[in-house]
Amino acid sequence: MPVKVILCRCEDVTLADLEHAVSLGYTHIEEAKRYTGLGTGPCQGKECLVPTCLYLAKATGERPEEIRPFTARPPIAPVALGTLAGATGGGGEDQGGQAPRGKESAS
Amino acid sequence: MSPPSAPASPAPSDPSSSPTRTPDCAIDFEGQSVPAVAGEPVAVALFASEVRVLSRSIKYHRPRTFFCLSGHCGACLMRIDGQPNVKACRALCRPSLQVERQNAFPSVGFDVLEAADFFFPRGMDHHTMFTSPRPLNVLMQKVVRELGGLGKLPDQAPPTLPAGERLRVDVVIVGGGPAGLAAATAIRRARPTASVLLVDEADRVGGSLLSWPGAGPGDGLRSAQRLENEARQAGVELRTSATALAWYPEDEGGLLAIDDHGHLVRVRAQRYIYATGGYETNLLFGNNDRPGILAARAVGLLLSRYGVMAGRRPVIVGQGAYAEALAQALGRAGAEVTHVDGERVRAVAAHGNTWVRRLDVEEGGQTRRLRCDLVAVAATPAPATDLPRQHGAQVLLTPAGGGFACQVREDGQTESPGVYACGDVCGYRGPAAAQEDGERVGRAVAASL
Numbered sequence: 001m002p003v004k005v006i007l008c009r010c011e012d013v014t015l016a017d018l019e020h021a022v023s024l025g026y027t028h029i030e031e032a033k034r035y036t037g038l039g040t041g042p043c044q045g046k047e048c049l050v051p052t053c054l055y056l057a058k059a060t061g062e063r064p065e066e067i068r069p070f071t072a073r074p075p076i077a078p079v080a081l082g083t084l085a086g087a088t089g090g091g092g093e094d095q096g097g098q099a100p101r102g103k104e105s106a107s
Numbered sequence: 108m109s110p111p112s113a114p115a116s117p118a119p120s121d122p123s124s125s126p127t128r129t130p131d132c133a134i135d136f137e138g139q140s141v142p143a144v145a146g147e148p149v150a151v152a153l154f155a156s157e158v159r160v161l162s163r164s165i166k167y168h169r170p171r172t173f174f175c176l177s178g179h180c181g182a183c184l185m186r187i188d189g190q191p192n193v194k195a196c197r198a199l200c201r202p203s204l205q206v207e208r209q210n211a212f213p214s215v216g217f218d219v220l221e222a223a224d225f226f227f228p229r230g231m232d233h234h235t236m237f238t239s240p241r242p243l244n245v246l247m248q249k250v251v252r253e254l255g256g257l258g259k260l261p262d263q264a265p266p267t268l269p270a271g272e273r274l275r276v277d278v279v280i281v282g283g284g285p286a287g288l289a290a291a292t293a294i295r296r297a298r299p300t301a302s303v304l305l306v307d308e309a310d311r312v313g314g315s316l317l318s319w320p321g322a323g324p325g326d327g328l329r330s331a332q333r334l335e336n337e338a339r340q341a342g343v344e345l346r347t348s349a350t351a352l353a354w355y356p357e358d359e360g361g362l363l364a365i366d367d368h369g370h371l372v373r374v375r376a377q378r379y380i381y382a383t384g385g386y387e388t389n390l391l392f393g394n395n396d397r398p399g400i401l402a403a404r405a406v407g408l409l410l411s412r413y414g415v416m417a418g419r420r421p422v423i424v425g426q427g428a429y430a431e432a433l434a435q436a437l438g439r440a441g442a443e444v445t446h447v448d449g450e451r452v453r454a455v456a457a458h459g460n461t462w463v464r465r466l467d468v469e470e471g472g473q474t475r476r477l478r479c480d481l482v483a484v485a486a487t488p489a490p491a492t493d494l495p496r497q498h499g500a501q502v503l504l505t506p507a508g509g510g511f512a513c514q515v516r517e518d519g520q521t522e523s524p525g526v527y528a529c530g531d532v533c534g535y536r537g538p539a540a541a542q543e544d545g546e547r548v549g550r551a552v553a554a555s556l
Contacts, residue, residue: 002228003393003456004167009174010181012166015391017230035234041165042181042192042257046386047174050489050510057504064504069511072493074353077178077308078192079366087271087371 008048010041018055027060029053029070039070042078128155128414132202143200144413146310150176150183150195151413153206159398159462161185161195163211165257166231167224170215170461172398175387176405178308178350182396184257185209191258197348199310209258220254269370276302276344277556279363279376281351281494283307284314285538286530286545287382288334293549295341298556303343304374306365308350312338314384315488315531316538318407319429320436327538328411334542351383354497378552380519380527381495382545385488385509385535390424390449393456395484399463403485407433416440418481422466424449425485428537433483445477449486457482490532499523508534518555519548527552 005015013036021035032038032052039045039052053067130142134152143152150173153161160170161183173183176196186207187193195206208215237247278294280287283305291305307314312335319327338345349367363379365372387402389395403423409415416437423434423446434446447454447468455474458465466477489510492502500521502511512534519527529548530541 006396014230086268
């Protein structure tokens with residue numbers, strides 16, 4: 001089995017992927033996120049944000065205090081669409097309600 | 108596939124260290140009956156029955172199991188009760204619960220898609236991959252569409268949707284660890300008429316205390332119970348299995364959205380306190396995602412809360428009071444523990460197919476091979492600042508504190524008026540310091556009401 005250093009578990013982004021991105025000039029955390037996809041999975045960067053920032057600080061010579069995290073977009077945890085739909089009223093505001101019956105959902 | 112070198116077995120019934128696990132029901136795991144304790148997480152029941160691989164990773168289909176066991180790492184998503192992408196570490200066992208693995212072909216045990224791991228031995232740059240010639244690109248788009256995504260939609264739509272709820276309280280506290288509980292109690296004691304709501308995403312409050320093993324001052328379960336009792340006696344409303352999802356500033360003058368057992372609760376409060384603690388983080392070494400490499404606090408939780416020994420020959424990597432406590436607890440429970448500091452003796456690469464069997468470490472240029480059946484990573488938890496950041500808090504990258512720490516004034520208030528933070532979210536200092544911090548900030552918040 002190939003030896004990989006996994007930086008972002010959710011999106012299978014390796015340390016080599018980050019090194020590659022940095023070698024192309026993507027040295028800001030937002031750029032690294034957009035180029036490699038790290039931090040965009042189910043955990044939204046809870047595990048990879050800090051090691052990535054520390055790596056980038058080392059690679060660019062920036063002081064850690066100067067580095068900002070990427071934007072924490074809502075929601076911060078996965079949530080069922082039904083939870084949101086029920087709350088805004090399928091059959092009345094805050095009353096829950098019937099789930100919409102469309103075409104049978106394809107998988 | 109190789110079996111683990113030692114089975115997970117119930118921890119010995121030493122009352123000072125951990126409970127004894129006694130299964131009292133069975134869940135249905137892909138047609139197989141797996142013994143479980145009603146109310147324990149699905150991930151724990153499967154682990155105790157030696158189901159080692161819970162999922163496959165999204166691109167390379169590498170074998171995965173939980174890492175954090177606390178709802179954050181995203182590595183234990185399974186199809187549970189017909190719902191895709193449910194966290195097996197948060198879903199609780201009940202008789203005949205249907206549990207299946209997802210994201211593999213033909214099965215998670217033998218997944219041909221793992222070939223991708225060999226085709227791309229270092230990583231992949233999807234920006235330039237198969238972009239020409241055009242026919243190849245078109246073909247690859249089709250293949251990727253088939254392979255992409257995680258999980259399949261539920262078999263049928265639910266007959267009804269869960270109703271929402273709106274709450275207005277004086278204070279809402281996110282996180283029921285030592286900091287949050289202490290803050291909640293302090294507020295009610297100083298202001299008995301103030302309504303205080305505390306939400307925690309786990310099925311019981313206690314936070315990091317629940318994973319603190321051992322007897323005496325380090326007995327986390329006992330401390331957690333005491334803090335919980337105090338909060339209840341003080342009149343705090345505790346809601347568990349309630350995950351704070353987001354701060355939406357645009358809606359109704361700002362509201363905190365909480366997923367409470369699948370129901371959406373929209374909370375508005377005079378004061379918001381974030382006592383969200385820290386997320387487990389991993390160290391960077393070869394095959395650091397191999398099943399059997401767990402966050403140290405997951406290993407502690409298995410032992411002290413669920414009565415499951417995670418391994419007989421564990422290697423603990425990392426420093427600090429928690430790593431020490433875990434090493435002692437595992438040793439007391441009969442494990443053959445190797446403890447390396449992770450700096451002077453550095454993890455280089457893990458080996459083993461579907462479960463870790465060996466960890467290579469480097470010390471002064473020399474590589475040593477450590478045979479093991481478990482690696483417990485004791486890295487400093489990263490402050491869980493996503494929510495306070497959404498709510499206007501400023502953070503500062505402080506490596507000694509585990510990551511981006513919330514910046515607060517003396518009274519615990521962030522840059523955002525009425526928004527407070529306390530405990531490990533302001534930089535990791537451990538449960539005793541978090542409790543003190545919570546108490547102090549709770550008193551300050553009470554005085555501000």
